[in-house]
């Protein structure tokens with residue numbers, strides 16, 4: 001059976017970078033013939049503003065049932081200031097499909113790309129596992145007496161043992177099966193008592209993985225150490241908000257958001273792939289957005305679908321582009337989105 005890929009290009013630079021990612025996927029088809037069937041879905045700000053519909057519940061069900069992978073560009077548009085369409089579509093997928101693992105690798109491809117002095121690719125090669133369905137993102141709380149001097153805004157942070165345990169276990173399992181020797185957890189247990197649950201579970205689960213060293217950091221120290229000694233980290237596991245922030249920081253250490261791919265997973269359920277970056281509205285449609293993050297998400301998807309050779313070819317083509325100075329301005333290049341995407345696609349076809 002052909003693998004089925006649903007594509008939601010979304011808003012802002014989403015369509016710009018997804019167009020190039022799909023161009024690379026066509027090159028993969030030409031060379032490796034994986035036979036992936038692509039279906040484009042219209043959801044995003046434009047569709048919402050035209051129809052009032054974010055994503056229909058049946059469509060969410062279909063995404064979970066009929067597809068092997070979902071590729072999302074980015075969601076967020078200044079014409080929808082409340083961001084309700086993005087919440088329904090993006091958080092909707094994460095929560096309703098229970099995609100509890102947000103895997104965000106940060107690997108330095110070339111020493112030129114890091115703002116850190118004296119660091120080499122071997123010093124920056126880590127993966128962040130962010131809990132993706134709980135924490136402060138569950139919308140428990142709200143604003144009361146809005147607009148008055150007595151206004152109150154409350155956001156509850158949800159941490160369940162099940163939720164904490166499954167992301168921590170996933171991180172240890174991944175470390176064990178990828179030859180890693182340490183897992184570090186970031187929390188704020190010194191100030192937020194609920195985070196002791198993370199510490200307890202981290203120790204309980206970690207003890208099952210004898211060959212893997214356990215480390216913990218408070219999130220503030222983690223941010224500092226990630227910049228100071230990135231080579232100390234191989235696998236980082238953390239909650240929803242801290243993972244969101246830490247992965248942006250990690251991406252900058254390896255060249256920026258334009259190079260950061262991610263996958264939202266729950267083993268046995270469809271995986272949703274997306275570049276870490278948002279919709280960057282000021283860059284939209286100007287042929288300046290870096291398509292490499294979206295292209296590297298395609299490499300992650302191909303690896304998961306067991307097209308290892310095709311995945312390596314895509315990643316090698318991105319590495320070759322970086323090595324040869326082919327890139328958009330954010331990575332020091334002079335080319336546009338389209339030219340970079342086409343160069344990488346051609347490399348995949350011919351290398």
Ligand SMILES: NC(=O)c1ccc[n+]([C@@H]2O[C@H](COP(=O)([O-])OP(=O)(O)OC[C@H]3O[C@@H](n4cnc5c(N)ncnc54)[C@H](O)[C@@H]3O)[C@@H](O)[C@H]2O)c1
Pocket residue numbers: 013017073074075076077078083090257258274275276277278279280281283288289290291293330
């Ligand atoms: N997963 C998602 O869809 C997602 C993630 C983050 C933000 N957002 C949304 O995106 C909108 C903009 O948010 P933001 O500005 O905070 O974050 P952003 O990621 O869109 O942009 C942050 C910075 O990175 C730059 N940047 C991002 N992607 C780039 C790329 N591919 N190439 C070159 N430069 C790039 C932008 O120009 C900007 O300077 C908001 O509506 C936000 O809610 C969506």
